[in-house]
Every structure is written in structure tokens, then in C-alpha cells.
Amino acid sequence: xxxxxxxxxxxxxxxxxxxxxxxxxxxxxxxxxxxxxxxxxxxxxxxxxxxxxxxxxxxxxxxxxxxxxxxxxxxxxxxxxxxxxxxxxxxxxx
Numbered sequence: 001x002x003x004x005x006x007x008x009x010x011x012x013x014x015x016x017x018x019x020x021x022x023x024x025x026x027x028x029x030x031x032x033x034x035x036x037x038x039x040x041x042x043x044x045x046x047x048x049x050x051x052x053x054x055x056x057x058x059x060x061x062x063x064x065x066x067x068x069x070x071x072x073x074x075x076x077x078x079x080x081x082x083x084x085x086x087x088x089x090x091x092x093x094x
Contacts, residue, residue: 019077022070029062 005024012020033056040052071078088094 019070019074022066022073025066026063026070029059029066032056032059033063 006027007020007024009017009020009024036052036056036059040049040056043049043052071081
């Protein structure tokens with residue numbers, strides 16, 4: 001199974017390229033988390049299950065690394081994340 005980039009990075013403006021690379025990295029890590037957690041859910045061997053869940057946890061760290069870099073470079077993303085938190089608080093109280 002070969003991964004495929006969700007966008008053609010050659011068509012992204014030079015100004016936006018680094019942010020888009022970080023977003024693609026986030027997408028890849030989220031896909032990996034889903035894959036490892038789904039496999040762990042059906043694994044019969046407890047050691048394999050534990051290893052898959054540990055790797056999924058590491059991928060979550062990678063999401064945080066990519067997100068931190070992205071937020072340091074995209075002020076609009078920072079504002080929209082804040083707006084999303086405020087909407088959730090208003091709509092569901094969390």
C-alpha cells in the first residue's frame with residue numbers, strides 16, 4: 001500500500017508551501033493513528049495489540065509536532081481553532 005498526497009504540492013504557491021506540507025503531515029499521522037488503532041482492536045496477540053497502541057500514541061505526538069509548527073506559521077489557523085473552541089463551549093458546554 002503506497003500513500004498518496006491529498007494535494008499536488010507543485011501547484012501550491014511558494015508562500016503557502018510549508019503550511020501545506022505541515023497539513024499533509026498531519027493528515028498522514030491521523031491516517032496512521034486510525035490504521036494502528038483499528039488493527040489493535042482486532043489483533044488477537046496481546047503483545048501485537050500493545051505495540052500497535054504504543055505506535056498510535058507516538059503518531060499522536062507527531063500530530064502535535066506538526067500542529068505546533070503550523071500554528072507558529074499560520075495566524076488564521078490559530079484564530080479559527082480558537083473560534084472552534086468557543087463554538088463548542090457555546091453549543092455543547094465543553
